[in-house]
Amino acid sequence: MTSPKLSNLITHFESNGNYMVDAKHPKYLNGKVIINKKGDGFTGVPEEVWNFYVGGYxxxxxxxxxxxxxxxxxxxxxxxxxxxxxxxxxxxxMKKIDEAIPGWPLE
Incomplete structure (x- = not known):
């Protein structure tokens, strides 16, 4: 988490002054990760990022x-x-790697 690339943020945090993560949240809706009932959250989150899994999570x-x-x-x-x-x-x-490998598994 120290790469300079990570400072080029692609999202914004919108809030009505409530930074609490509520029960039954977060929720994803139209590019926004909503963290509470008031609708506070992160806008500009790509769907493929929201749906990305690592180690089953x-x-x-x-x-x-x-x-x-x-x-x-x-x-x-x-x-x-x-x-x-x-x-x-x-x-x-990952997409670049997949494009570089013509077929998987290699034969």
Missing amino acids: QVCQKWLKDRKGRTLTQEDIIHYQRIIVALQETIQL
Whole structure:
């Protein structure tokens, strides 16, 4: 999480002053990860990033679920946005690798 690329945030956090992750959240709707009943959340989240799994976990959802009932700090918000960039970069690298390998498994 130290790459300079991660500072090029692709999302914004919109809030009505409530940074709490509510029960039954997060939810994904039309490019927005909603963290509470008031509709606070992260806009500009690509669907493929939201749906990306690592080790059986949906990363974007799990990170916020682990903070349910807590108020996100400004540091938490920036960290989550950096995770989204890291996942998007990972997805792009995976696509490039798939394109470079003509068929899998190799014969």
